[in-house]
Amino acid sequence: xxxxxxxxxxxxxxxxxxxxxxxxxxxxxxxxxxxxxxxxxxxxxxxxxxxxxxxxxxxxxxxxxxxxxxxxxxxxxxxxxxxxxxxxxxxxxxxxxxxxxxxxxxxxxxxxxxxxxxxxxxxxxxxxxxxxxxxxxxxxxxxxxxxxxxxxxxxxxxxxxxxxxxxxxxxxxxxxxxxxxxxxxxxxxxxxxxxxxxxxxxxxxxxxxxxxxxxxxxxxxxxxxxxxxxxxxxxxxxxxxxxxxxxxxxxxxxxxxxxxxxxxxxxxxxxxxxxxx
Amino acid sequence: xxxxxxxxxxxxxxxxxxxxxxxxxxxxxxxxxxxxxxxxxxxxxxxxxxxxxxxxxxxxxxxxxxxxxxxxxxxxxxxxxxxxxxxxxxxxxxxxxxxxxxxxxxxxxxxxxxxxxxxxxxxxxxxxxxxxxxxxxxxxxxxxxxxxxxxxxxxxxxxxxxxxxxxxxxxxxxxxxxxxxxxxxxxxxxxxxxxxxxxxxxxxxxxxxxxxxxxxxxxxxxxxxxxxxxxxxxxxxxxxxxxxxxxxxxxxxxxxxxxxxxxxxxxxxxxxxxxxxxxxxxxx
Numbered sequence: 001x002x003x004x005x006x007x008x009x010x011x012x013x014x015x016x017x018x019x020x021x022x023x024x025x026x027x028x029x030x031x032x033x034x035x036x037x038x039x040x041x042x043x044x045x046x047x048x049x050x051x052x053x054x055x056x057x058x059x060x061x062x063x064x065x066x067x068x069x070x071x072x073x074x075x076x077x078x079x080x081x082x083x084x085x086x087x088x089x090x091x092x093x094x095x096x097x098x099x100x101x102x103x104x105x106x107x108x109x110x111x112x113x114x115x116x117x118x119x120x121x122x123x124x125x126x127x128x129x130x131x132x133x134x135x136x137x138x139x140x141x142x143x144x145x146x147x148x149x150x151x152x153x154x155x156x157x158x159x160x161x162x163x164x165x166x167x168x169x170x171x172x173x174x175x176x177x178x179x180x181x182x183x184x185x186x187x188x189x190x191x192x193x194x195x196x197x198x199x200x201x202x203x204x205x206x207x208x209x210x211x212x213x214x215x216x217x218x219x220x221x222x223x224x225x226x227x228x229x230x231x232x233x234x235x236x237x238x239x240x241x242x243x244x245x246x247x248x249x250x251x252x253x254x255x256x257x258x259x260x261x262x263x264x265x266x267x268x269x270x271x272x273x274x275x276x277x
Numbered sequence: 278x279x280x281x282x283x284x285x286x287x288x289x290x291x292x293x294x295x296x297x298x299x300x301x302x303x304x305x306x307x308x309x310x311x312x313x314x315x316x317x318x319x320x321x322x323x324x325x326x327x328x329x330x331x332x333x334x335x336x337x338x339x340x341x342x343x344x345x346x347x348x349x350x351x352x353x354x355x356x357x358x359x360x361x362x363x364x365x366x367x368x369x370x371x372x373x374x375x376x377x378x379x380x381x382x383x384x385x386x387x388x389x390x391x392x393x394x395x396x397x398x399x400x401x402x403x404x405x406x407x408x409x410x411x412x413x414x415x416x417x418x419x420x421x422x423x424x425x426x427x428x429x430x431x432x433x434x435x436x437x438x439x440x441x442x443x444x445x446x447x448x449x450x451x452x453x454x455x456x457x458x459x460x461x462x463x464x465x466x467x468x469x470x471x472x473x474x475x476x477x478x479x480x481x482x483x484x485x486x487x488x489x490x491x492x493x494x495x496x497x498x499x500x501x502x503x504x505x506x507x508x509x510x511x512x513x514x515x516x517x518x519x520x521x522x523x524x525x526x527x528x529x530x531x532x533x534x535x536x537x538x539x540x541x542x543x544x545x546x547x548x549x550x551x552x553x554x555x556x557x558x559x560x561x
Contacts, residue, residue, distance in 0.1 A: 166457075269331065
C-alpha cells in the first residue's frame, strides 16, 4: 500500500505549470481576462483561487465567500487568511436570505435537500457575479469527489472550467503545499460545512487517503473489482466505491437528449468548446 | 561539411481557423529564414488544429498551387523547405490527416497518416480515412521520410522508411500530455522522446520531431520538440509547453562517421525479414 501511495505522488512544478497555463489560456481565449472563485475556507477552493491568481493576476480574480447562518466562523476566517495572502479582491454574499424562504416553505426538508439548495444558491451568486465582474467561474471539484459524486449537480459542480478535476484529493494537498496555501486550510478535516460538525470523511465513511488509492487502481489502472480486492482492499469498501462511481455518472453528464433528427446535439454534432478560438 | 539548418516551429493553433493558422505559419517561416533556416517543420495538423471532429470536412485543402492556403506556402518554399500538417481531401472526398513537404514552389511529397488512434481520448478513425502508403522521397538534403504521431508509435513505418532510403526521419505530432507522476515530464512526453531516440540509435539516422503546444479544451499539448543525431544524441530540444522556434544545425556527414563505426544499415538482412514475415503471415 505504501508503494500505491507513492504512485499518487505528483510533480507539483509540472502540475502547477500546466494548470496555470490552462486557466490563462481557456479564460483569455474567449476575450475575458478575469475569473471568479467561491471560497469556502477549504483546500480545494483555496488552491483553485491561488492557481487563478497566478494565471491572471490578483487584480483579475474575485474571491467570494458565501456563508449561511450556520456556517462555521472558522471557514470565514480561513478564507480570509488566503485572501490576505493572495491580496485578491473579495466579497461576502450571505445566502441565508436566499435559501431560508425556501426552507420555510418546506419545513420537513432534510439536511441533504438543504445542503443542495445552499450549494445551488452559491452557484447563483457566482454566475451572477460572473456577469457583473466579467469573469469566468473557476470550479473547485477534485477527481475524488467527482468520481464519488460527492457534490451537488448544478451547485458546487457548476463552473466554466475546473482546474482540479483530474487531481485526487491527496494530490490536491500536495499541490496546495507547493503553492503555500496557509497550513490551517491544508491541515483541517475537509468539510462541506453544510451543517454543524459535518466532515467529508465522516459522511463518506472512509478517508481520502484510502479511497484515492482505490480509485487510482480502479480508474487510472483499470483494475477489476476482484483485482482491487486481491490488492488488499476490503470487499464492502470496494463495492461501496464502485457503486458510488456508477450511481453518480449522471452528475458527470449533460442532460440526456432523445435522438429524433439526423444530427443531434451530444451524439453527432461534435465540436470542442474551443471551436474557432 | 554539409549542414542543414532545421527550424522546429512548435506552434499553438486556432481550432478550425485555417486562415489564422496560415498567417502564423508565414510569420514563423519569415522568422526562421531570417535566422538561416533551410527546412522549417510544423506540427501535425498545424494548419487546422487537432481535435477537429465535425470541423474535419470544412478545413480540408489540397497541396496544390491553386489552393488558396497552399499557394502562399508554396511561394514561401522558395525561401526554405517546409513540412506542414493539414487535412487532405482526395478526389473521392475522403479526408486524411496529412503532412506535406514543400520545396522550391513544388509539393515534393504528401504523406497520409496510416495509423489513426481510435482509443482512449483519441477518435481519429471516426473522422479520417486511413493512409495506405509509406514512402521515402528525395530532397536536396538527401532522402527523407515523414511520419505523423501514431505512425511512429508502431515500429514498422520508421523501419520501412529506413529501408526505403530515408536518412532523415521527420516526425510530427499533436501529442496531448498525459500521465502526471513524480517525474518532471509527463508519461507521454517521456515515451515519445524515448522512441525517437531509439529510432535514431537503431537506424543510425537523424530523427526530428515537432510537436504542438497550447490547449484544445482540457487537452494540453506538450511541445518539447527534439532533434536526435545518428549516434542517438540529443542535438536540440524545444521547451515544454511554450510556443517557440528552435533552430538546430545538423552535420549530414555524421551519417558517414556513424555508419563507418556501426554498419547496422549495411548488415540489415531485408530478404530475411521479408521471407520470415511472409512465412508468419501466410502460415495459416
